[in-house]
Amino acid sequence: MTQLDGVVKPKTKRSKRFLQGREPKLNENIKNAMLIKGGNANQTVTQALKDIYSLKKPNAVMYKKKNITRPFEDQTSLEFFSKKSDCSLFLFGSHNKKRPNNLIFGRMFDFHVLDMIELGIEKFVSLKDIKNSKFPEGTKPLLIFAGDAFETDNEHKKLKSLLIDFFRGPTVPCVRLAGLEHVLHITALEGKIYLRSYKALLKKSGCRTPRIELEDMGPSFDFTMRRTHLASDDLYKTAHRQPKALKPKKKKNVSHDVFGTKYGRLHMQKQDLAKLQTRKMKGLKKRKGEKAEGEGEEVEAEATTAKKAKTQ
Amino acid sequence: MAACSIEDVLAKAERDEAEKLKSISVYKELELEFDTGNLFAFDKNPPDTREFKKQNKDEFLRSLARDNTQLLINELWKLPTERVEEVIVAKLPEPTTRLPREKPVPKPRPSTKWEEFAKLKGIQKKKKTNLVWDDVHKEWKRRWGYKRANDDTKEWLIEVPETADPNEDQFSKRIKAKKERVAKNELNRLRNIARGQKIKVPGVGLAPTDQQSKTELGKAIHVAKHSTASVGKFQGNLPKEKAPKNMGKKRQFQPLIGDFSVEKQKQLDMLNIMDSKKPRIDITKAVNKQMREEDRQSGFQKRKSPGKKGRKGNFSGKGTAKGKGKKGGPGGGSGGGKNRKPRMKQGKR
Numbered sequence: 001m002t003q004l005d006g007v008v009k010p011k012t013k014r015s016k017r018f019l020q021g022r023e024p025k026l027n028e029n030i031k032n033a034m035l036i037k038g039g040n041a042n043q044t045v046t047q048a049l050k051d052i053y054s055l056k057k058p059n060a061v062m063y064k065k066k067n068i069t070r071p072f073e074d075q076t077s078l079e080f081f082s083k084k085s086d087c088s089l090f091l092f093g094s095h096n097k098k099r100p101n102n103l104i105f106g107r108m109f110d111f112h113v114l115d116m117i118e119l120g121i122e123k124f125v126s127l128k129d130i131k132n133s134k135f136p137e138g139t140k141p142l143l144i145f146a147g148d149a150f151e152t153d154n155e156h157k158k159l160k161s162l163l164i165d166f167f168r169g170p171t172v173p174c175v176r177l178a179g180l181e182h183v184l185h186i187t188a189l190e191g192k193i194y195l196r197s198y199k200a201l202l203k204k205s206g207c208r209t210p211r212i213e214l215e216d217m218g219p220s221f222d223f224t225m226r227r228t229h230l231a232s233d234d235l236y237k238t239a240h241r242q243p244k245a246l247k248p249k250k251k252k253n254v255s256h257d258v259f260g261t262k263y264g265r266l267h268m269q270k271q272d273l274a275k276l277q278t279r280k281m282k283g284l285k286k287r288k289g290e291k292a293e294g295e296g297e298e299v300e301a302e303a304t305t306a307k308k309a310k311t312q
Numbered sequence: 313m314a315a316c317s318i319e320d321v322l323a324k325a326e327r328d329e330a331e332k333l334k335s336i337s338v339y340k341e342l343e344l345e346f347d348t349g350n351l352f353a354f355d356k357n358p359p360d361t362r363e364f365k366k367q368n369k370d371e372f373l374r375s376l377a378r379d380n381t382q383l384l385i386n387e388l389w390k391l392p393t394e395r396v397e398e399v400i401v402a403k404l405p406e407p408t409t410r411l412p413r414e415k416p417v418p419k420p421r422p423s424t425k426w427e428e429f430a431k432l433k434g435i436q437k438k439k440k441t442n443l444v445w446d447d448v449h450k451e452w453k454r455r456w457g458y459k460r461a462n463d464d465t466k467e468w469l470i471e472v473p474e475t476a477d478p479n480e481d482q483f484s485k486r487i488k489a490k491k492e493r494v495a496k497n498e499l500n501r502l503r504n505i506a507r508g509q510k511i512k513v514p515g516v517g518l519a520p521t522d523q524q525s526k527t528e529l530g531k532a533i534h535v536a537k538h539s540t541a542s543v544g545k546f547q548g549n550l551p552k553e554k555a556p557k558n559m560g561k562k563r564q565f566q567p568l569i570g571d572f573s574v575e576k577q578k579q580l581d582m583l584n585i586m587d588s589k590k591p592r593i594d595i596t597k598a599v600n601k602q603m604r605e606e607d608r609q610s611g612f613q614k615r616k617s618p619g620k621k622g623r624k625g626n627f628s629g630k631g632t633a634k635g636k637g638k639k640g641g642p643g644g645g646s647g648g649g650k651n652r653k654p655r656m657k658q659g660k661r
Contacts, residue, residue: 006501006505007502007505023415023418024414024415024416024417024418025415025418026417026418028413028414028415029414031414088414088415107412108414109412109413109414109415109416110415110416111415114412140351141351142351142352142353142381142384143350143351143352143353144352144353144354144355144377144380144381144384145352145353145354145355146354146355146357146359146376146377146380147355147358147359148356148357148358150354150356151356160354161409161411161412164350164352164409164411165411165412168350168352168411171349171350171407172404173403173404174394174396174401174402174403174404175351175388175401175402175404176399176400176401176402177388177389177393177400177401177402178399178400180351180385180388183377183381185373185376185377185380185381187359187373187376189359189361189364190361190364194369194373196370196373196374196377198374198377198381200381200385202385205335205336206331206333206335207333207336208389209336209385209386209389210336210385210389211335211336211382212378212381212382212385213378214374214377214378214381216370216374220370236412238416239412239413240410240411240412240413241413241417242413243417243418
């Protein structure tokens with residue numbers, strides 16, 4: 001009944017709008033994230049979840065109670081939660097002896113798990129521990145990935161895609177230049193992944209572009225990659241498929257030169273060149289007066305000949 | 313003199329420019345990949361591990377981050393800007409990174425029967441005004457919906473046409489007609505949906521569930537038999553087929569003003585029954601039935617859980633089954649066991 005399948009019609013306009021917000025669209029909504037605590041979640045993991053929740057604030061749901069599930073074995077409860085709260089990203093935190101301080105980042109496609117990556121927290125510095133002013137929630141962050149591992153290793157590539165999806169924020173047409181404060185920098189180095197969050201200060205430089213100074217602000221994590229659960233290639237292909245309507249329409253009959261001159265083509269119908277309308281040349285126009293003069297001369301000539309005949 | 317001074321001036325200008333750009337320029341071996349639509353930069357340069365080990369880790373990471381951020385900001389400042397309410401805003405291009413969708417691409421809605429017909433005939437939709445002038449109330453009212461114009465169910469005076477029965481209620485006739493129209497509309501709407509989803513639209517008894525009871529099968533046969541042009545008048549019966557009872561009316565009511573003598577007789581009979589000493593139900597039969605039920609239940613329980621001696625409950629309804637229609641006792645007892653199908657032979661209620 002989550003879809004507007006028409007059999008059960010929503011009784012109020014408000015519920016209708018709510019259901020329309022949740023159905024699949026051409027241009028999608030921003031992805032919501034759900035942050036879930038596992039059976040044995042200790043202080044570190046809980047604090048980490050809270051920090052990431054505050055980073056993702058309006059587009060995230062934090063579950064207060066502990067849920068005793070194992071995402072890598074059984075994904076049904078996660079899928080049920082995602083369907084109920086309309087969240088396609090999830091972050092599951094747990095702790096046990098074998099895998100201490102565990103965070104599982106994951107995303108869904110059509111309410112089924114697409115991929116999940118398990119990261120272990122080696123070192124964690126929380127938002128509370130660094131005492132300085134923060135920026136308002138909901139700022140779109142500048143994401144920077146560093147390290148060639150993100151290019152070469154397949155799992156790191158998927159992790160990069162997942163982290164972009166997670167922290168991206170809404171897609172906006174314009175951004176206020178002075179408001180670019182949040183910088184998330186992720187480095188892959190020696191098998192570990194370092195996530196640092198900074199506040200950018202725009203300083204005066206000689207020219208228009210400012211000089212950047214960074215101030216350590218947000219949560220900082222040192223991760224190690226543990227297990228992964230990636231989807232098959234065709235599922236990735238289906239998930240990445242963009243509808244044709246979103247592709248930009250090609251402008252026909254317009255071409256550009258090497259020098260940047262714009263050329264256009266016009267298609268005309270066949271014209272009769274004899275009846276072509278050209279410029280009017282007044283001098284060549286046949287006037288009415290000319291014709292009458294010609295006649296008058298003729299009449300005179302006749303008259304004189306007649307006279308001559310008479311006189312003769 | 314003049315020539316070398318010009319050269320000097322140019323050289324000085326270049327040096328000044330370089331000085332200015334020094335603060336924001338960063339040298340990298342490999343250029344970064346930018347996706348300004350997402351405010352995203354990717355540095356492919358392998359980070360210097362020796363430096364990392366030498367320095368404090370955080371310091372190294374911070375300087376690396378500063379350099380990369382500077383490059384990203386340089387890219388962002390190259391974008392076209394505009395002024396929106398005293399704020400300088402940069403226009404972002406479309407994001408280039410391919411990310412998976414959240415939900416699959418929406419499918420177009422299946423068209424209804426009318427839409428297909430209109431497409432076939434080339435009928436265009438005519439745009440109608442929202443409000444219609446109602447002469448009775450002398451104001452503009454909605455075309456349809458709550459408090460609409462020209463609502464014939466809300467009239468206070470209806471002239472009875474000459475051809476109509478004088479005892480017929482014209483107001484209720486109009487209300488009934490409206491209800492029928494609403495029901496027909498709803499049926500067609502659901503049929504359109506079913507056709508769109510390619511579900512078979514069932515008639516009565518023609519969409520079989522897995523286990524059909526005798527009555528359901530009987531109903532399906534009855535419907536099939538009467539779906540002919542002569543409404544089943546000339547359909548022969550199968551051998552041993554009986555006409556189904558309880559078709560249609562579930563309750564029969566006598567007419568309000570009918571046969572007086574019959575009504576009198578009925579009332580007298582009722583009084584006789586109330587007066588008589590004989591109980592309405594046959595006690596021996598009821599008791600035998602009850603005992604049979606009990607035996608059956610105990611046998612079932614024993615088979616299910618050997619050795620488990622549960623209390624059978626208080627069957628106090630045995631001896632006190634008096635009065636009209638008292639089926640409480642046996643009825644209550646038979647509902648006690650687990651996993652039992654409802655008995656068809658429940659007798660008259």
